[in-house]
Amino acid sequence: MSDDESPKASDDAGAMAAPDQPLIDALVQASFLTMGVLNRVAAAHDLSLTQLRVLAILRDRTTTVGELAGYLGLDKSTVSGLVARGEARGLLQRKPNPHDHRGVLVSLTAIGHRVIAEGVKQVATGLAPTLNRLDSQETSRLTALLMRLF
Amino acid sequence: MSDDESPKASDDAGAMAAPDQPLIDALVQASFLTMGVLNRVAAAHDLSLTQLRVLAILRDRTTTVGELAGYLGLDKSTVSGLVARGEARGLLQRKPNPHDHRGVLVSLTAIGHRVIAEGVKQVATGLAPTLNRLDSQETSRLTALLMRLF
DNA sequence: TATTGTTATACTCTATAACTATA
DNA sequence: TATAGTTATAGAGTATAACAATA
Numbered sequence: 001m002s003d004d005e006s007p008k009a010s011d012d013a014g015a016m017a018a019p020d021q022p023l024i025d026a027l028v029q030a031s032f033l034t035m036g037v038l039n040r041v042a043a044a045h046d047l048s049l050t051q052l053r054v055l056a057i058l059r060d061r062t063t064t065v066g067e068l069a070g071y072l073g074l075d076k077s078t079v080s081g082l083v084a085r086g087e088a089r090g091l092l093q094r095k096p097n098p099h100d101h102r103g104v105l106v107s108l109t110a111i112g113h114r115v116i117a118e119g120v121k122q123v124a125t126g127l128a129p130t131l132n133r134l135d136s137q138e139t140s141r142l143t144a145l146l147m148r149l150f
Numbered sequence: 151m152s153d154d155e156s157p158k159a160s161d162d163a164g165a166m167a168a169p170d171q172p173l174i175d176a177l178v179q180a181s182f183l184t185m186g187v188l189n190r191v192a193a194a195h196d197l198s199l200t201q202l203r204v205l206a207i208l209r210d211r212t213t214t215v216g217e218l219a220g221y222l223g224l225d226k227s228t229v230s231g232l233v234a235r236g237e238a239r240g241l242l243q244r245k246p247n248p249h250d251h252r253g254v255l256v257s258l259t260a261i262g263h264r265v266i267a268e269g270v271k272q273v274a275t276g277l278a279p280t281l282n283r284l285d286s287q288e289t290s291r292l293t294a295l296l297m298r299l300f
Numbered sequence: 301t302a303t304t305g306t307t308a309t310a311c312t313c314t315a316t317a318a319c320t321a322t323a
Numbered sequence: 324t325a326t327a328g329t330t331a332t333a334g335a336g337t338a339t340a341a342c343a344a345t346a
Contacts, residue, residue: 016188016202016203016206016269016270016273021274022293022297023281023289023292023293023296024273024274024277024281026292026293026296026297027180027184027277027281027296028184028188028273029296029300030177030180030181030296030299031180031181031184031185031188033299033300034177034178034181035181035185036223038166038178038181048335048336050335050336050337051335052166053166056166064304064305065304065305065306066303066304066305073186074336074337074338075337075338075339076304076305076306077305077306077307077337077338077339077340078336078337078338079305080305080306080307081306081307081335081336081337082335082336084306085335097304100303100304100345100346101304101344101345101346102303102304102305102343102344102345102346103303103304103305103345104304104305119166120166123166123174123178124171124174127174127177130299131173131174131177131299133298133299134295134298134299138295138298139173141291141295142173142176142292142295142296143172143173143176145284145288145291145292145295146173146176146177146179146180146292147172147176148283148284148288149180149183149280149281149283149284150179150183198312198313200312200313200314201312214327214328215327215328215329216326216327216328224313224314224315225314225315225316226327226328226329227314227315227316227317227328227329227330228313228314228315229328230328230329230330231312231313231314231329231330232312232313234329235312247327250322250323250326250327251321251322251323251327252320252321252322252323252326252327252328253322253326253327253328254327254328
């Protein structure tokens with residue numbers, strides 16, 4: 001998936017939910033809007049959404065390929081390829097795992113850290129036009145309600 | 151992207167946002183959870199998320215390939231392939247456009263209608279464990295707040 | 301034997317460019 | 324000329340299966 005951000009696209013994404021269940025409908029719509037922003041931010045750095053997630057996960061962690069696959073919910077062979085491409089781009093690095101010579105430890109490079117830091121800012125900027133429609137009290141309430149879901 | 155539904159996956163998706171901006175963080179987390187459900191529902195029917203969106207769009211509409219591309223935010227060549235595969239699966243059909251002999255009109259078959267109807271129900275079921283964490287008043291408030299975003 | 305990671309293979313998604321048929 | 328759709332091509336994402344190295 002590369003992009004899906006037009007108003008129409010969001011509207012019809014919402015059409016995927018049940019119109020008689022307005023919360024589901026609203027949540028699906030909001031999710032497509034959010035994912036659209038994430039996709040655009042990733043694309044702005046010539047990354048896929050998955051690659052951006054990899055950088056986000058590694059932002060404050062060093063992991064094995066297997067752990068990374070667990071975080072992403074993807075097969076280790078898929079992640080192996082993602083890591084290889086990220087390494088080729090200089091965003092991350094593989095180092096031998098001193099505790100287990102079968103495995104490797106994956107971590108961000110300085111470039112990777114810079115890219116994800118910029119990405120986080122751009123996500124905030126991209127969502128601002130939407131989120132600014134709420135006043136500060138509404139913002140607090142929405143945050144609290146969303147956090148109650150987890 | 152096929153799946154990403156484990157708790158860990160959702161948590162780290164949230165890590166993509168700015169921790170100092172709790173609304174963004176919560177929204178990103180909720181979005182990954184929602185997209186995970188949508189992906190699983192699609193996968194349960196051996197469809198990609200994009201294909202499920204195509205069915206959702208065509209649920210109450212007949213469109214040209216170009217219009218469908220506009221709704222999805224994808225190139226017409228991409229949609230041409232999506233439509234061809236959907237047609238091969240018997241989910242949708244292409245008919246000559248009587249008003250413009252260059253184009254075609256895409257619509258759902260009875261099977262396609264059945265699949266998207268099931269999918270909508272499954273999305274509701276898949277999100278229920280999460281959304282049921284809210285009582286009816288909270289549900290109303292969250293719905294109203296999310297709808298204010300659009 | 302079991303596990304970690306990589307590779308080979310195959311398919312879908314996606315965009316760009318070139319093409320055709322029609323307008 | 325311009326537009327609608329398809330096809331050819333190419334690259335990324337994905338999973339499954341098979342493999343090598345290590346535990």
